[in-house]
Amino acid sequence: MEVRVDGNRAAEAVAEIERVWHLCAAPDDDDNFDAVVRMTFDDASADLADIDAGVVQGRSLPNLMQVLTQAVTRAAIDAQKGHLVMLHAAGIQCPDTGAVVALVGPGGTGKTTLIRTLGPGKGYITDETVAVTADDIVLPYPKPLSVRREPGSMWKDETDPLEFGVLPPLRSAPLAAVVLLDRQDGYAGPPAVEPVDTLDAIAALTPETSHLPELEKPLQRMAALCDNVGGVMRVTYAEAEHLAPLVHGWLGAGS
Amino acid sequence: MPVQDEVIRDGESVVLLDRQVIRLSAIGTTLLELTGDWRELEELTVDLTDRFGQPPAGFDATAMTEAALQALHGQGLVELG
Numbered sequence: 001m002e003v004r005v006d007g008n009r010a011a012e013a014v015a016e017i018e019r020v021w022h023l024c025a026a027p028d029d030d031d032n033f034d035a036v037v038r039m040t041f042d043d044a045s046a047d048l049a050d051i052d053a054g055v056v057q058g059r060s061l062p063n064l065m066q067v068l069t070q071a072v073t074r075a076a077i078d079a080q081k082g083h084l085v086m087l088h089a090a091g092i093q094c095p096d097t098g099a100v101v102a103l104v105g106p107g108g109t110g111k112t113t114l115i116r117t118l119g120p121g122k123g124y125i126t127d128e129t130v131a132v133t134a135d136d137i138v139l140p141y142p143k144p145l146s147v148r149r150e151p152g153s154m155w156k157d158e159t160d161p162l163e164f165g166v167l168p169p170l171r172s173a174p175l176a177a178v179v180l181l182d183r184q185d186g187y188a189g190p191p192a193v194e195p196v197d198t199l200d201a202i203a204a205l206t207p208e209t210s211h212l213p214e215l216e217k218p219l220q221r222m223a224a225l226c227d228n229v230g231g232v233m234r235v236t237y238a239e240a241e242h243l244a245p246l247v248h249g250w251l252g253a254g255s
Numbered sequence: 256m257p258v259q260d261e262v263i264r265d266g267e268s269v270v271l272l273d274r275q276v277i278r279l280s281a282i283g284t285t286l287l288e289l290t291g292d293w294r295e296l297e298e299l300t301v302d303l304t305d306r307f308g309q310p311p312a313g314f315d316a317t318a319m320t321e322a323a324l325q326a327l328h329g330q331g332l333v334e335l336g
Contacts, residue, residue: 199278202262202269206276213274219260 001026001076002033003068007042007057016061017068020160023124023142023168035075039068062149065158069143073128076141081211084139085132085225087178088208090114091125091140094251098123098172100138101250102130103243104208105181110240112145114181117240118247120165125173129210132175134221136228140169177250178226180204180234191237191246198223201232258287258332270332277330282307282323290333296321 005013040057047058049067054075058064089102090111112127126141144158202222212218226232258270266281300320327333
């Protein structure tokens with residue numbers, strides 16, 4: 001993935017990208033890019049974001065950074081179709097073993113909140129997409145955390161994840177657990193965990209994947225993934241902080 | 256109708272058709288398996304009752320088979336002639 005920046009204020013944009021995206025930086029000697037996003041930061045630019053085309057431009061850097069994240073995520077997901085299982089999930093890693101738990105939920109579930117609440121002291125894999133290879137190894141996507149500027153606002157500030165106390169991901173990242181999130185505002189009591197039958201898990205996980213049908217034998221791949229982590233669980237809860245002991249256990253179970 | 260992929264466990268299944276994943280009961284899974292070629296409703300009813308037994312008193316096996324076929328048809332999994 002390459003981001004090309006131009007415009008009369010390109011230097012400022014590059015500095016900001018390097019600041020908040022540093023966990024995703026490619027090695028200096030890596031010049032094999034599978035996707036490109038183009039960004040223009042210029043005082044004369046009209047605001048424009050064509051996420052499908054991977055083109056963003058504008059004259060407000062915070063707004064531009066937000067749509068850049070959307071464009072980079074889309075381009076990265078599209079570049080990996082047919083190769084990886086991509087779950088809409090927050091990924092948290094055990095800092096000792098590298099084991100990863102994928103907390104799967106649709107947009108609005110609060111995956112960024114989960115990372116901010118449960119992630120400090122643990123490896124930050126992603127708050128967006130947990131990408132899994134055919135060997136059930138997770139490829140980290142430690143993008144900036146998109147933090148809502150104020151309650152109810154559609155605008156978010158792209159933030160360096162390390163500001164929230166998470167750790168950079170370890171390179172070795174075996175998938176240890178897959179958990180379906182069922183957050184219910186009115187739910188009272190401790191989180192309820194239940195195992196999910198593999199067929200039901202496949203049906204529930206599929207809408208929370210990207211490009212699954214493009215994989216070879218996609219349902220059999222999902223079944224193998226579910227089996228290899230010892231089965232999928234569903235957790236019903238109200239507040240992210242209540243999941244802390246469970247996440248600790250799931251990460252330990254993978255070691 | 257050909258499905259792109261399927262997983263069968265304990266007689267039940269999930270199938271992939273046109274980017275949709277459909278969860279099927281044991282009867283739905285069996286019917287899909289039995290309808291690879293054109294079949295008569297009465298034949299399918301006999302096959303189903305052979306495998307699953309007769310329905311409870313007051314229910315008609317042929318009507319239940321037809322209802323299950325209609326459900327599969329509604330999901331795009333079988334053609335009805």
